[in-house]
Amino acid sequence: MVDHYSDTYQPRWYVLFVRSNQEKRVAEALRGREVEHFLPCYRSVRQWKDRRVKLEVPLFPGYVFVHLPLAERVKAVTISNVVSLVGGNVPSAISDEEIGWIKLAVEQGKAEPHPYLKVGEQVVVTEGAMCGMHGVLLEKRNRTRVVVSLDSIARAFVVEIDATFVRPLAARNRTAVHPWYEPPSASALPSSTAVATNAIPYIP
Numbered sequence: 001m002v003d004h005y006s007d008t009y010q011p012r013w014y015v016l017f018v019r020s021n022q023e024k025r026v027a028e029a030l031r032g033r034e035v036e037h038f039l040p041c042y043r044s045v046r047q048w049k050d051r052r053v054k055l056e057v058p059l060f061p062g063y064v065f066v067h068l069p070l071a072e073r074v075k076a077v078t079i080s081n082v083v084s085l086v087g088g089n090v091p092s093a094i095s096d097e098e099i100g101w102i103k104l105a106v107e108q109g110k111a112e113p114h115p116y117l118k119v120g121e122q123v124v125v126t127e128g129a130m131c132g133m134h135g136v137l138l139e140k141r142n143r144t145r146v147v148v149s150l151d152s153i154a155r156a157f158v159v160e161i162d163a164t165f166v167r168p169l170a171a172r173n174r175t176a177v178h179p180w181y182e183p184p185s186a187s188a189l190p191s192s193t194a195v196a197t198n199a200i201p202y203i204p
Contacts (some may be wrong), residue, residue, distance in 0.1 A: 007089055008069060008070040008071040009069045009070075009071050010069060011036075011067055011068055011069050012067070012068075012069075012070070012094075013038075013065055013066070013067050013088070013093060013094040013095070013096065013098075013099050014065070014066055014067075014068070014070070014073070014076075014085050014087075014091050014092075014093060014094065015063050015065055015066075015085065015086040015087075015091075015092075015094060015153050016063065016064045016065075016066055016076055016077070016082050016083075016084075016085060016086070016151060017062060017063060017082075017083045017084050017085070017086050018060070018062060018064055018081050018082050018083060019061070019062075019081045019082075019083060020062060021061075022081035023039055023058045023062070023063070023064055024039065024058075024060070024169040025066055025080075025081060026039075026064050026079055026080075026081055026082055029079045029080065030064070030066065030079065033075050033076075033079070035068055035075050035076055036066065036067040036068065037064055037065060037066045037067065037076075037078075038064075038065040038067070038099065038102075038103070038179055039058060039064050039065070040058070040060065040065075040102050040103070040106045040111070040176065041056045041057060041058055041059060041106070042056070042057065042059050042106065042109075042111050042112050042113075042159075043055070043056060043057075043109070044056075044057045044112075051121055053070070059102070059106065059111055059112070059113060059157055060113070060150075060153065060155045060157075061113075063086070063155070063204050065094065067099060067100065070091065072163070073085060085106040086152065086153055087152070092127040094150070094152055097132075098150060098152075101133050102131060102148075102157065104129050104130055105130070105148070105157060105159040108129070108159070110160045111156055111157050111158070111159050112157065113155075113156075113157060113158075114147050114156045114157055114158035121138070122134060122135070122136060122137070122168070122169045123135060123137040123146060123166050123167060123168055123169060124166075124167055124168075124169050125161055125166055126165055126166070126167050127162075127165040128161070128162065128165045130159070130161065130165075131165075132167050133146070133148060134148075134169065135147050135148040135149070136148075136149065136156075136160065137166065137168075144160070144161050144162070144166055145158050145159065145160050145161065146158065146159055146161050146166065148187045173201075
C-alpha cells in the first residue's frame with residue numbers, strides 16, 4: 001500500500017467509501033463519467049422463501065476502487081451516494097499489485113469475503129497465477145485457503161490455493177508480532193475455517 005502521493009496528476013488506484021447497497025449504482029455513474037473503476041464481486045447463493053438465488057454481490061461492501069489522478073477526484077466524490085475517498089484529506093493509494101491480486105481472485109471465481117486479519121500465520125504463494133502474493137494461511141477441510149489483507153481499507157478476502165503452491169514466509173520477512181497481539185481464536189472465524197498454523201510443513 002502507498003501511504004502518500006508525490007504527484008497529484010499521476011493516476012493511481014484509490015478507494016471510494018459509498019453508502020450501503022449503492023456500490024453498483026456508483027459504478028454505473030463512474031462509467032457514465034468515464035472514470036476507470038473496479039467493483040469486485042462474487043457469487044453468493046441466497047435463500048428467498050421457496051427458492052435459492054445466485055447473486056453477484058460486492059466483495060467489499062461499501063467500497064469501490066477508482067483509478068484516476070488525485071487532482072481529478074471531484075469526478076468521483078461528487079457522485080450521488082459517494083461518502084468520501086478512504087483516507088480523508090490525504091487519501092491512501094492502493095498498489096497495482098494489490099489490485100492485480102483481487103482481479104485474479106475474482107476472475108478465477110474463488111474469492112469471497114473474510115473477516116479482516118492483520119497479523120497471523122503469514123505465507124507466500126510460490127507458483128501459479130498468484131505467485132508472489134502474501135497472505136494469512138487458513139485450512140478449510142482439505143482445501144488450502146489464503147486470506148489477503150488490504151490494510152488501506154481494513155478488509156480482506158480469501159482465495160483457494162493449491163497446497164503445493166504455498167510456503168511459509170521466512171522468519172526475517174514476517175511482520176513483527178506486537179506483545180499485545182493474540183492470534184484469532186477458532187470462534188472468531190467461520191465454523192468451517194480454522195487457522196492452519198501447521199497445515200503445510202516448510203519445505204526449503
